[in-house]
Structures are given as structure tokens and as C-alpha cells.
Amino acid sequence: MRELAGKVAVITGAGSGFGLEFARAAVRHRMKVVLGDVQEDALEAAVREMRAAGAEAVGERIDVSKPEDLKRFADRALASFGEVHLLFNNAGVAGGGGYLWESRLSDWQWLLGVNVMGVVNGIRAFVPLMIEQDCECHVVNTASAAGLVSAPLMGVYNVSKHAVVTLSETLFHDLRVARSRIGVSVLCPAFVPTGISDSERNRPADLVESAPPTESQAMARKQSEKAVSSGKLTAAQVAQQTFQAVLEDRFYVITHPKMLPYVELRLQDIVQQRAPSDPFTYKPDVKPG
Ligand SMILES: NC(=O)c1ccc[n+]([C@@H]2O[C@H](COP(=O)([O-])OP(=O)(O)OC[C@H]3O[C@@H](n4cnc5c(N)ncnc54)[C@H](O)[C@@H]3O)[C@@H](O)[C@H]2O)c1
Numbered sequence: 001m002r003e004l005a006g007k008v009a010v011i012t013g014a015g016s017g018f019g020l021e022f023a024r025a026a027v028r029h030r031m032k033v034v035l036g037d038v039q040e041d042a043l044e045a046a047v048r049e050m051r052a053a054g055a056e057a058v059g060e061r062i063d064v065s066k067p068e069d070l071k072r073f074a075d076r077a078l079a080s081f082g083e084v085h086l087l088f089n090n091a092g093v094a095g096g097g098g099y100l101w102e103s104r105l106s107d108w109q110w111l112l113g114v115n116v117m118g119v120v121n122g123i124r125a126f127v128p129l130m131i132e133q134d135c136e137c138h139v140v141n142t143a144s145a146a147g148l149v150s151a152p153l154m155g156v157y158n159v160s161k162h163a164v165v166t167l168s169e170t171l172f173h174d175l176r177v178a179r180s181r182i183g184v185s186v187l188c189p190a191f192v193p194t195g196i197s198d199s200e201r202n203r204p205a206d207l208v209e210s211a212p213p214t215e216s217q218a219m220a221r222k223q224s225e226k227a228v229s230s231g232k233l234t235a236a237q238v239a240q241q242t243f244q245a246v247l248e249d250r251f252y253v254i255t256h257p258k259m260l261p262y263v264e265l266r267l268q269d270i271v272q273q274r275a276p277s278d279p280f281t282y283k284p285d286v287k288p289g
Contacts, residue, residue, distance in 0.1 A: 001086065001136045001183065001246055004029040008081045010073070011035055012064050012122060013091030015042025017194030018142060018187075021239035022088050027055040029243065034077040034084070036062040037091065038202050056081070063204075064091045064118030070125035077126075083133055086246065089122035090142040090187075093199035096156030097220025098213070106207045107156050115160035119167055127171075130182050138183040138246050141168045145190040145256060148263045149279040153220040172251060183249045189238050190256040191231040197224065 001007070009026035013019035014035035020042075026033050027050050035050070035057060037043040043059045050057035058080045062069040077084050092115045096107030119141050130137040146154060147161030168186035175182050195201075213221065238255050245253045254260065262279040269276050 001138050001249070003136070004031050004086070004243075004247070006030065006032075007085040008032045008034065008077065008083055009086040009088070010077050010084050010126065011088040011090060012062065012073075012118065013037055013088075013142075014059075015039050015046050017196060017235050018189075018192075018238055018242075019088065019090045020046055021235045022090065022140075022242065023050055023057075024053075024236070025239045025243050026086070027053050027057075030055075031086070032056040032081050033058075034073070034080060035059045036064070036073050038063045064089075064121055065113035067117075067121045067124065070121040074125040074129060078129070083135075084126055084129055085133075085135070085137050087122060087126045087130075087137075087139045088142070089119040089139065091118050092142060092144075092160075092196075093202065094157055094196045094224065095199055095203075097153050097224055098217030099153070100155040102214045102216055103156055104209055104211070106209050110203060110207045111156050111160045112163075115157075116163045116167075119164050123167070123171060127175075127182065131178070131180055134181075136181065136183075138185065138249070139171065140185045140187060140242060140246065140253075141171075142187045143168065145188050145259045145262075147186075148188055148259065149266050150276060151279050153216060153223065168251075183246070185242070185245050185251055185253050187238070187242055187245075187253040187255070188259075189233070189253075190259055191224075191227040192233055192235055192238055192255075193229055193231050194235050197228045 009031045011019050011022050014023050015037035023033050033050055035046050040061050047057050047059035060073050060076045062073050096111050141164050143164035144161040146158050147165035150158050165186055172184040241255050242253050265277050
């Protein structure tokens, strides 16, 4: 998209972290914003903040894992502003770390429901509207660096984010086949301090796990909390880079380019048909080959 002012941005997971920063950036670009989140108090605070900054903003409580909520969200966006131009399928949760053979079905249901079906539901609710509008539009899906490599003890999250990368790549191809002008970007950040380590705050009651964590699950949790809290890039910087990619119509948004040697190593493992390398133990100064 070359021009953002006056256009409508729709953001899922807008109450915290990247989503909140996307909303702030959209407002700085003088866009109208439609904010969605499952956490009502955070959503209300975000809407208040955007209005106080002078923006036209509406909020809708949605659970992205539910297709009917995304349909209602799209109806609300159209009823409020008549059009939608920039969609952020961003809401996501982390958890389910530990050995895969110890993974819990409730973790699979929760993470795949939010991280994968949330994006699917967003695409199904909004892309047909964008196609019908036939004007400059763009979809940003929040995946992760975990969607580009396969780090140990993060199996459930890795699967969900690899799914978002391939969903985004396929959406890009499908739109070209359909001769649509809609742009697509996939955001793949490494660890950034946000509310992600506290994702359990929004876990649905029917998927809450009462069993105590196994040793591998406790280790994975400690490891990911430490990595998230020590991330150097801020969520605001991630949002700024993402808006730059939208303006440049760039597909891959790689906010941590230090990740790229690990991605290259994985691809070389595939091309050379050798065993997968562990991205956590690989030292990137040794050139993959
Ligand atoms: N922070 C990181 O290190 C990091 C790295 C890579 C990717 N990501 C991804 O970024 C996205 C945003 O996460 P964040 O880091 O800003 O975390 P966050 O917890 O700060 O924000 C996530 C938001 O999504 C909302 N949410 C959770 N479940 C929802 C549901 N079912 N329906 C609607 N909203 C829901 C939460 O209430 C919250 O406001 C996620 O997809 C996450 O997987 C985060």
C-alpha cells in the first residue's frame, strides 16, 4: 500500500504487545482502526488510547479461534467504516513447550485453535471483502522465527507458526492466480518482550491443564521466559518495521536478520538431505555448507 491515511486497519490481538503497537502505528499514519481482542479490559484500554490520540477507533471482543467471531468482527468493521484495507492476523499464544511425546492435547487444541485457525478465520472473513472492494489492500499474518526453523522443546508452537508461514505463502500465490492486487506479508520475529510469556491469562477454561508440568515442560518454560524477557528489539520497533514492509509491499518481514543463517542452515540440511541441525546449538560464524 502506498497511501495509508484515511484507510481502515483491522487488528486482532490489539490489546497488548505487537497488536497494540500496530494500532499505535496505524493511528500515527492517520488510519481508522478496528481493534479485536479476547481480553476485554486490554481491548477497552486500547480503544480509549487510540481515541485519545484523535483516531476513529472501535473495538470488538473476539476469540479468533471462533469463525463466527471473525464474521461479527468483519460486520462491525464494515458497519463502522464501510471498508477494510489493512488486516493484521496477529492474535497468538505461546505454550505447550517440552518433549513432543509429553505434549498435552489441550495445548495442541489451544495453540492450533488460536495461532492457526485464528489466521484462517481472519483470511476467510476479510479477504473476500477486500477482493470485492478491488482497491489497494494488504494482509499481515504474524508468524514467528519459530515458523522458519525447528528449535527443540517448542514443538507445538513451532507447528503452529510453520503453518502460518505456509498459509501466508499460499495466500500470496492464490491472490496472484486470482489476479488480485491484495498484498501479503508474513511477520517472523525472534523473541521480543511482550505479554506472550503470560499467554495463559487468556486460556479458555475448558482447555486449562491441571496436571503439573513434566521436567521438560518446566525447562522449556524457563528457557522461553528468559529468551522473551531478554529480547533487545521492542514491540514498537517490530511494528515500525512491519509498516515499512506494508508500504514497500514486501512479503517476508524478518525483524531479526541474525536468524537468517539458521534458516539457511535448515534449507541446506534439506537440499543436502542430511539430518536437521539444532538452531539453538549452531554457531552462525561457522558458515553453513
Ligand atoms: N513476543 C515474541 O517474542 C513473539 C515472537 C514471535 C511471534 N510472536 C507472535 O506475535 C503475536 C502477538 O503476540 P505478542 O508477543 O504481542 O503477545 P501478547 O500476549 O502481548 O499479545 C497477544 C494478544 O493476543 C490476545 N489474544 C490471545 N488469545 C486470543 C484469542 N483467542 N482471540 C483474540 N485475541 C487473543 C491477547 O489478549 C493479547 O492482547 C502472536 O501471534 C505471537 O505468537 C511473538
